[in-house]
Amino acid sequence: MNGFYNEHSKVLVSVDCIVFGFDEDKLKILIGKRKMDPGRDEWSLYGGFVGAEESLDDAANRVLLKLTGLKKIYMKQVGAYGKIDRDPGERVISIAYCALINVKDYDDSLREQHDLEWTSIKNLPKLYSDHNIMVNNAIKMLRRRINTEPLSFNLLPELFTLTQLQHVYEAVLDTEIDKRNFRKKIKDIDFIEKTELIDKITSKRGAALYRFNKRVYEDDPTFKL
Amino acid sequence: MNGFYNEHSKVLVSVDCIVFGFDEDKLKILIGKRKMDPGRDEWSLYGGFVGAEESLDDAANRVLLKLTGLKKIYMKQVGAYGKIDRDPGERVISIAYCALINVKDYDDSLREQHDLEWTSIKNLPKLYSDHNIMVNNAIKMLRRRINTEPLSFNLLPELFTLTQLQHVYEAVLDTEIDKRNFRKKIKDIDFIEKTELIDKITSKRGAALYRFNKRVYEDDPTFKL
DNA sequence: CCAAAAGTGTTCCGTCTACACCCATGG
DNA sequence: CCATGGGTGTAGACGGAACACTTTTGG
Numbered sequence: 001m002n003g004f005y006n007e008h009s010k011v012l013v014s015v016d017c018i019v020f021g022f023d024e025d026k027l028k029i030l031i032g033k034r035k036m037d038p039g040r041d042e043w044s045l046y047g048g049f050v051g052a053e054e055s056l057d058d059a060a061n062r063v064l065l066k067l068t069g070l071k072k073i074y075m076k077q078v079g080a081y082g083k084i085d086r087d088p089g090e091r092v093i094s095i096a097y098c099a100l101i102n103v104k105d106y107d108d109s110l111r112e113q114h115d116l117e118w119t120s121i122k123n124l125p126k127l128y129s130d131h132n133i134m135v136n137n138a139i140k141m142l143r144r145r146i147n148t149e150p151l152s153f154n155l156l157p158e159l160f161t162l163t164q165l166q167h168v169y170e171a172v173l174d175t176e177i178d179k180r181n182f183r184k185k186i187k188d189i190d191f192i193e194k195t196e197l198i199d200k201i202t203s204k205r206g207a208a209l210y211r212f213n214k215r216v217y218e219d220d221p222t223f224k225l
Numbered sequence: 226m227n228g229f230y231n232e233h234s235k236v237l238v239s240v241d242c243i244v245f246g247f248d249e250d251k252l253k254i255l256i257g258k259r260k261m262d263p264g265r266d267e268w269s270l271y272g273g274f275v276g277a278e279e280s281l282d283d284a285a286n287r288v289l290l291k292l293t294g295l296k297k298i299y300m301k302q303v304g305a306y307g308k309i310d311r312d313p314g315e316r317v318i319s320i321a322y323c324a325l326i327n328v329k330d331y332d333d334s335l336r337e338q339h340d341l342e343w344t345s346i347k348n349l350p351k352l353y354s355d356h357n358i359m360v361n362n363a364i365k366m367l368r369r370r371i372n373t374e375p376l377s378f379n380l381l382p383e384l385f386t387l388t389q390l391q392h393v394y395e396a397v398l399d400t401e402i403d404k405r406n407f408r409k410k411i412k413d414i415d416f417i418e419k420t421e422l423i424d425k426i427t428s429k430r431g432a433a434l435y436r437f438n439k440r441v442y443e444d445d446p447t448f449k450l
Numbered sequence: 451c452c453a454a455a456a457g458t459g460t461t462c463c464g465t466c467t468a469c470a471c472c473c474a475t476g477g
Numbered sequence: 478c479c480a481t482g483g484g485t486g487t488a489g490a491c492g493g494a495a496c497a498c499t500t501t502t503g504g
Binding site for chain 2: 494497502503504
């Protein structure tokens with residue numbers, strides 16, 4: 001019954017994850033030195049092969065769980081990369097996934113265990129194979145979407161100050177934003193809720209903490225920052 | 226040397242093409258009835274398997290050439306689709322590609338030969354497997370990009386009237402656009418050039434023909450319609 | 451002569467941008 | 478008491494939206 005399919009060649013499929021975090025007011029990604037050939041010791045994204053019994057999204061989730069210990073990470077496919085010689089060992093097609101996490105939720109011992117580094121996207125080294133291209137496309141996607149989708153909250157703790165939120169936008173878009181104009185716009189967005197809580201850690205005066213209200217967002221998921 | 230890779234399973238990879246055309250003031254795509262099992266006689270996108278010696282883009286170009294007889298078609302990857310059971314026959318991961326062609330360039334005998342139909346995106350039937358999802362994502366991508374990338378010209382002849390161009394935008398975005406405002410914006414876009422030629426086919430009075438100047442566009446590829 | 455599509459400007463309104471000072475507090 | 482980051486309003490510029498009539502000509 002599958003005669004038609006048998007003529008065609010099969011290939012290995014992997015997923016590669018671009019894990020974004022926001023730290024020290026910079027947008028960073030997790031990269032590590034490859035511990036295997038080919039490409040041993042080159043800087044690389046973290047990835048894994050897609051198993052016979054899992055979908056692409058499942059594979060990406062599995063890799064991300066192993067890497068971060070976190071479930072339900074925000075994750076989105078960036079694209080498929082299929083040049084014949086992109087992997088020097090054997091033909092491998094790779095599906096790139098972009099993930100957004102809050103660095104504070106992240107167990108740093110896992111980072112050390114996998115020998116990964118948070119690296120600012122402004123100082124990225126040459127990465128293995130076509131990984132730089134994947135990262136660039138992931139960044140482009142982030143920039144295109146951050147003004148119309150609630151992505152920024154994935155990079156922040158559940159409670160955050162407006163200054164932190166503004167810094168996320170500045171880091172992602174690589175621009176400076178006027179504080180008053182930014183806060184004016186935020187006031188018009190219903191799903192960014194001010195809480196009664198005050199953050200006294202980063203400033204002496206204390207800053208109001210805000211939260212993203214998912215219910216309200218889903219009720220009317222249109223906004224433009 | 227490839228010991229590490231050998232543990233992992235290989236899968237078939239295909240490309241599926243969403244070929245957009247603009248005809249009768251409607252945005253349409255090419256679909257046909259499957260001529261093979263599984264899914265015989267279901268409406269389907271046109272696709273093909275990725276060969277051992279070709280990249281994903283090469284495979285898409287090959288499929289598009291076979292389908293349309295046209296080279297250098299505008300083409301862009303939409304995404305990778307990898308649910309385990311998405312193909313009832315055997316596991317197949319598919320990479321969807323969106324293509325834009327000018328229906329007038331297209332040899333209609335090829336369409337008949339492949340038994341394909343131009344179908345308005347507003348009247349799409351249920352398609353094979355996850356093809357409806359692919360189409361929806363392709364449309365979303367078109368809508369997101371048509372205001373900032375010179376996509377519309379791929380759907381038109383080399384020479385076109387402003388009314389035709391406006392109708393492309395209206396069909397893609399599914400909105401009505403004010404004629405005067407539209408033409409005002411076009412005047413500000415340097416790479417849309419008025420020619421001396423006049424189209425007397427679609428109107429009695431005759432309408433000025435315009436052309437997309439790629440050189441000028443590449444010189445300053447920023448615009449916003 | 452009339453139907454059908456081409457072509458053309460102005461006004462209004464809302465949105466974005468630029469810009470500077472006072473406040474509260476911990477050390 | 479002062480250094481640090483938090484918080485606030487206004488005016489001018491700009492861009493988008495609404496809106497109607499004249500022109501040309503093939504049939």
